[in-house]
Amino acid sequence: MRIKGTTRTRLLAGALAACVLPWALPAQAEEVTLLVAGRIHTMDAARPRAQAMAFDSGGRILALGTRAAMQAQFPDAVLLDVGPATVVPGLIDAHGHVAGLGLNAMRVDLAGTASKEEALQRLRDFAADLPPGTWLLGRGWDQNRWAVKQFPTAGDLDAHFPDRPVWLRRVDGHAGWANSAAMARVERDLTGAWEPDGGKVERDAGGAPTGVFIDEAMSLVDVHVPELEDGVASRALALGMQAAVAHGLTGVHDAGVSLATLAHYQRLADRGEMPLRVHAMADGDGAALDRLCSDGLYQHPGGHLQMRAVKLFADGALGSRGAALLTDYSDEAGNRGLLLATNEQLDKATAKARRCGVQVATHAIGDRGNRVVLDAYARALGKDAGSDHRWRVEHAQVLAPADLPRLAQMGVIASMQPTHATSDMDWAGERLGPQRIEHAYAWRELRDSGTRLALGSDFPVESVDPRLGLYSATTRADAAGLPAGGWQPEEKLTAFEALRGFTLDAAFAGFNEDEVGSLEVGKRADFVVLAQDPLEVEPRQLRDLKVLGTYVDGDAVYIGAVD
Numbered sequence: 001m002r003i004k005g006t007t008r009t010r011l012l013a014g015a016l017a018a019c020v021l022p023w024a025l026p027a028q029a030e031e032v033t034l035l036v037a038g039r040i041h042t043m044d045a046a047r048p049r050a051q052a053m054a055f056d057s058g059g060r061i062l063a064l065g066t067r068a069a070m071q072a073q074f075p076d077a078v079l080l081d082v083g084p085a086t087v088v089p090g091l092i093d094a095h096g097h098v099a100g101l102g103l104n105a106m107r108v109d110l111a112g113t114a115s116k117e118e119a120l121q122r123l124r125d126f127a128a129d130l131p132p133g134t135w136l137l138g139r140g141w142d143q144n145r146w147a148v149k150q151f152p153t154a155g156d157l158d159a160h161f162p163d164r165p166v167w168l169r170r171v172d173g174h175a176g177w178a179n180s181a182a183m184a185r186v187e188r189d190l191t192g193a194w195e196p197d198g199g200k201v202e203r204d205a206g207g208a209p210t211g212v213f214i215d216e217a218m219s220l221v222d223v224h225v226p227e228l229e230d231g232v233a234s235r236a237l238a239l240g241m242q243a244a245v246a247h248g249l250t251g252v253h254d255a256g257v258s259l260a261t262l263a264h265y266q267r268l269a270d271r272g273e274m275p276l277r278v279h280a281m282a283d284g285d286g287a288a289l290d291r292l293c294s295d296g297l298y299q300h301p302g303g304h305l306q307m308r309a310v311k312l313f314a315d316g317a318l319g320s321r322g323a324a325l326l327t328d329y330s331d332e333a334g335n336r337g338l339l340l341a342t343n344e345q346l347d348k349a350t351a352k353a354r355r356c357g358v359q360v361a362t363h364a365i366g367d368r369g370n371r372v373v374l375d376a377y378a379r380a381l382g383k384d385a386g387s388d389h390r391w392r393v394e395h396a397q398v399l400a401p402a403d404l405p406r407l408a409q410m411g412v413i414a415s416m417q418p419t420h421a422t423s424d425m426d427w428a429g430e431r432l433g434p435q436r437i438e439h440a441y442a443w444r445e446l447r448d449s450g451t452r453l454a455l456g457s458d459f460p461v462e463s464v465d466p467r468l469g470l471y472s473a474t475t476r477a478d479a480a481g482l483p484a485g486g487w488q489p490e491e492k493l494t495a496f497e498a499l500r501g502f503t504l505d506a507a508f509a510g511f512n513e514d515e516v517g518s519l520e521v522g523k524r525a526d527f528v529v530l531a532q533d534p535l536e537v538e539p540r541q542l543r544d545l546k547v548l549g550t551y552v553d554g555d556a557v558y559i560g561a562v563d
């Protein structure tokens, strides 16, 4: 169950009406709420554990302590008794893409369909909620899994969708299936034998296109898929945020936000419809960064939205051999990957950010990509490398041994995604070879060198679920627990360290540690109620933690179904 809304009273009333909760909820909002739990892990070194926490109606923490002491201090408080459950600070994903996550939820998922009929049924079900005329977009079909292993046709879709354009990507992303309404948008006459470079238009015996477009031919249709309308973009953000809070997230660092997306966020924030806090990063050296320079760092008065960082790119990704390496890929001689920015471009952007007081967060995956970024940071920061700049490297997956200590030396934060390691571990060694792999996904080495780790998922590339991140960080194993003992187990984190990466250190990486990241007097009552204690269970059980509730500013933004 998910609860949307703004006021405390409404949220609580909604929660009561909609499901039976395992704890008593107050009938109406009062001045002080007293949360009582089996245990509260605060992530505050001065008081790591408590049994009870009082917060005011504005969501500020007033006090923590034992149940008896808190009840004596706040005898009139409304009781929020979560029974034996464990409370931890709200989890923060330090690198995700909220709109991308929401858009996935707005597109039909055809993966796993066993027949064309099943795919068509899913499309009909999904389209029932779509406004007329809007494109029906989807992905995941695979005719090799269907009873009749032939490419589908536009006619299959036209029977159900005569007017609305339909455009569906194949499971591998290398083919698209269109209906006639979508093909009608293509300006070129597709009958005959013409083929685009690097692509193929499927045709019948008479030379007429059948509706399937392969590789480069997909762009014939792709270019006509409209930009997101305002309503769709806002809905994508709302859906993305909803999915995040349902997994215990109370904050997200959105890695690459345009001015248009910021405006959508601002409208949601104005209406009180941001269920969690977003640290938005401007999307490169463009209009959003210019705005930060001209108008100053952005902070919404409600405390749920800020933009004070810029996201840059140094290189590509390892899977497609786009990550920039210092020497050749071990599985492809002569290929050292791709740098996506010149030193001049990085220098210009980082100098501008430095001048404007903007935090820099740069995507770097290969050892060359990481070196290029660290060198650029060193040039931009100069003598100020020791200042409180909190510049970050996003991913920091492969580091040359000589570069590894430089992050700590320059105060650079490593923003890393534990699930990337467990997704890549089966093939990363082939790309990198036995030496370089030693310093890949090197959470332990980095942490021990004094680098602060801000953890995240890079959703929707990986799941938004931070439990999977906690699990990967502590086991370095896949869902089945393989390899036994974990992959490069010396790089594992403890559950406490992983939790810290998803709470206090992620908060620090967003300049929010005075407000959130730990449960301390004066901070925001952002917390998660878990059925199990993540610091007590076996690491392999972390992926099965049950999220009973997610609270932001003391308000329930998600209440888990009770089974």
Ligand SMILES: [Zn+2]
Residues within 6 Å of the ligand: 095, 096, 097, 255, 458
């Ligand atoms: Zn990303």
